[in-house]
Amino acid sequence: MIAKHIPIRSLRKSDFANLVTYITDAQNKTERLGQVQITNCEASSLQDAIMDVMATQRINTRATGDKTYHLLVAFPAGENPSASVLKEIEERLCTGLGYGEHQRISALHHDTDHLHIHIAINKIHPTRHTMHEPFQAYRTLGDLCTELEQLHGLQQVNHAFCHRISENRALDMEKHSGLESLVSWIKRTCLNELSSAQSWKELHEVLHKNGLELRERANGFVIEADEGPMVKASTIARDFSKQKLETRLGPFEAFLEQKGQKRRQYQKEPLRLRVNTSALYAKYKIEQQTLRESQEVALKKIQRHMDREIKAAKRANCLRRATIKVIGEGRAVKKLLYAQASYALRTEIQTISKKYQKERQDLYGTHKRCTWADWLQKEAIQGNVEALAVLRACEGTRCLKGNTVQGEGQPRHGPIPVIDTITKKGTIIFRAGMSAVRDDGNKLQVSREATFDGLQEALRLALKRYGNRITVNGTALFKAQIIRAAVNSQHPITFTDPVLERRRQDIRCTLLKKENTHERSEHDRGCDRERTRRGTGHAESSIVTKHDATRVGLPDGRNNADSIITQKSNIKRIGRIPPPQSQHRLRTLSQLDVVRIPDRGEVLLPHDVPHHVEQQGTKPDHALRRRISKPGMNQKWLKGIGRPKHFRYTTGDDSVAGSSKGSIKKSKRRR
Incomplete structure (x- = not known):
């Protein structure tokens, strides 16, 4: 794992919003952007978090340095x-640098050969509003x-710190551009x-023969090439x-100064590789020169x-x-008109400048x-096989590790699926459903x-x-998934691998047996249905008609009327107990036992708890009955008019609410 601070080259280009926009841009690639994490920000969305950080940075008006810290964490x-x-890992690194409480946004990238994280950190503390710069962060x-x-x-x-800064x-520079630096060229030659x-004198002669010159600069020496680039002598x-x-x-x-002939001279050329890059580099230089010339022509045209x-x-x-000058207005009016004309000219010039x-x-x-x-x-993405070979011949290129698939045959070039990207080491990343497959020329990796x-x-x-003989490397789970996919x-x-091949054949045989069994059972069911249809004649009747008898090959119904009356096969007697799927239905619901399973524990309430808290019992439903207890209900009975006395309903009486004893007796006599 490598953690490195990436400083900004120009202070005026420092912009937290631009950095976050770059690291969170998927660039229409499946494998570029992974998880995006926002830390120590009040906002939850990305745009709101950027505005929050920018507002915090604007509060500090005294800091003159870069207010944004760009940290890169890469893995092998x-x-x-x-x-x-x-x-x-992100939390420990930021806390170790003193940015544990600072606002930050991180993004995980998968579009290169090395998994890496970009972390954009706000150097301004969110509460103290002071800027923190770690000392010797490396x-x-x-x-x-x-x-x-x-x-x-x-x-x-x-x-370990093996090299100077x-x-x-x-x-x-060599890793990013692919060109040999002046330092490496001097060391090599x-x-x-x-x-x-x-x-x-000898030192100067050696430098002169190689197109170099040693000069004093500030408190040290620099070695300068004829083409312009220079390096510190102590860097060599x-x-x-x-x-x-x-x-x-x-x-x-x-x-x-001497007139001796120079043996060699430094020129920016590709790093020495196992393949010849002369033709490709010449084509590259011609394209860049043409691009430069066309750019200059277009710029002159715009100018x-x-x-x-x-x-x-x-x-x-x-x-x-001139029109304002000749009009017959006063001095104050002309002064105002001149000011308006000047302002209009400045505004128009600014508009033109912004446009161009x-x-x-x-x-x-x-x-x-x-x-x-x-x-x-770019050339490899467009299908240039030579450019792809140069990328894969770069120093430090290693084969894919982990869960990989490899063939024994020689790599064969052919049409490539939808390419997502190609790394600087020549690894092709192309889309495969929701995931991606990597191809380094020798192995494939999901x-x-x-x-x-x-x-x-x-x-x-x-x-x-590679052909049909495949080698699988990786975990046991990956091998099992590969077998199932195959x-x-x-x-x-x-x-x-004989073990994997034996397992593949076993699974294949098992699946074939299941398919054959399924097909045989489907065939048997179809035959049974056909026999049943032929035996019964019609779905609704057990008597075969004349037309059906003739169609299935039975005797004519006129001559064999009794012989065409058949019965369904496998008919059993009617049972007294219904089948399991028909038991415990709605018809017998009232005869079934009920088991109560309480959802919560039951406890006794203390004596000081209000009565309405405990479980309420059954309450009377007098509101649904006749109001027989109104005053005046038995007034006629008291006066002897002949009306029986009314009484309330009780459980033990053979009566109904609102009945009288006389009506009850009459009903008994009727019975």
């Missing part, structure tokens, strides 16, 4: 820690990476001769620092149009001022020059989640490129 090829481990990051590698069992990376920059020089080797050279060779002696419009605006303004500034920016975007490595990537579509696509490509896809594949 083939290493994919889990989401929880990545989150803990040392702190190296120690933290060592601890985290040991804690989570990650691959050990050498975090300037040398590291030269190495980074004349380092031994420079180290063996015994005087200033520590023995070439000013102090050590003067100690070994005496006081510095300037170089006296001419802008000058023409500005001149037209100035002519119109001169005419306007946008056109220039669009032109730079369409005529953007690219490095040698980027040009190779990146991230191994989906069924991705596994089938990997097997199809392996069969197409069986389901029905590809003519043979695994080189």
Whole structure:
């Protein structure tokens, strides 16, 4: 694991919003953007978090440095820690740098050979509003990476400081551009001769023969090439620092111009690889030169149009001022009109300048020059096989590790599926359903989640490129998934591992038996239905008609009327107990026992708890009955009119609510 601070080259280009927009841009790639995490921000959405950070940065008006910290965390090829481990690594690194409470936004990227995280940190504290700049962050990051590698069992990376900062920059330039730096060229061509020089004259002669010159600059020495680039002498080797050279060779002696012929000269050329890149690099230089010339022509054209419009605006303004001069108005009015004319001219010129500034920016975007490595990537995506071979021949290119699929045959070039991207090491990443498959020329790997579509696509490509003998490397789960995908896809594949091949054949035989059994059972059911139909004649009747009898080959119904009366086969007697699926239906619901299962525990309530809290019992439903207890209901009975006395309903009486004893007796007599 490597953690590195990426500083901004120009302070005026520092912008937290632009950085977050870059790291969260998927660029229409399936494998680029992973999880995006917002930390220590009040907002939940990405745009609101950016505005929150920008507002916090604007509060601090005293800080003059860069207010944004860009941290990059990269892992070795083939290493994919889990989401929880990545989150803990981010938290530990930010806390170790002193940014534990600061606002930050991180994004996980998968579009290169190395899994990496971009972290955009706000240097301004959200509550104290002070800017924090860590001291010697590279040392702190190296120690933290060592601890985290040991804690989570990650691959050990050498975090010792083997190179100086300037040398590291030269190495980074080589990795990104693919061109040999001046430092590497000097070390390769004349380092031994420079180290063996015994005087200033010999040292200058060696440098001159190689098209170099040693000059004093500030408090040290620099080595400058004829084409312009220069490096510090101490970057080549520590023995070439000013102090050590003067100690070994005496006081510095300037170089006296000589007319000797130069043996070689530094030129920006591709790094030396196993393949010849002369033709491709010549094509690259021609394209870049053509692009540069077309860009210059377009810029000159834009500049001419802008000058023409500005001149037209100035002519119109001169005419306007001349008109103001001849009108017969007062001095104050003319002064106001002149001011309006000047303001209108300035506004129009600003509008014209903004318009053509946008056109220039669009032109730079369409005529953007690219490095040698980027040009190779573009050519490889367009199908240039030679460019792809150059990318795969770069130093440091390693085969894919982990869960991979490989064939025994020689790689064969053919049509490639939808390409998502191609890395600078020549690994092709193309889409396969919801996942992606990586191809380095020798092995295939299903990146991230191994989906069924991705596994089938990997097997199809392996069969197409390497033949039908496939080697599978990885975990036991991955091998089992590959076997299942191979069986389901029905590809003519043979695994080189005898255990995997035996397992594939067993699963295939089992599936074939199930299919045959299913087909046989379907066939038998169809035959049974046909026999039943022929035996019964019609679905609604057991008597075969004359037409049916003739159609199925039975005797004519006129001559054999009794013989065509048949019965259904397998008819059993009617039982007294219904089948299980017909038991406990609504008809017998009142006869079934009921079991009560309380959902919650039952407890006794204390004596001081109000009565309405406990479970309420059954209440009377007098509101549904006749109101027999009204005053005056028995007034006629008291007066002797002959009306029986009314009484309330009770459970033990054979009566109904609102009845009288006389009516009850009459009803009994009727019975």
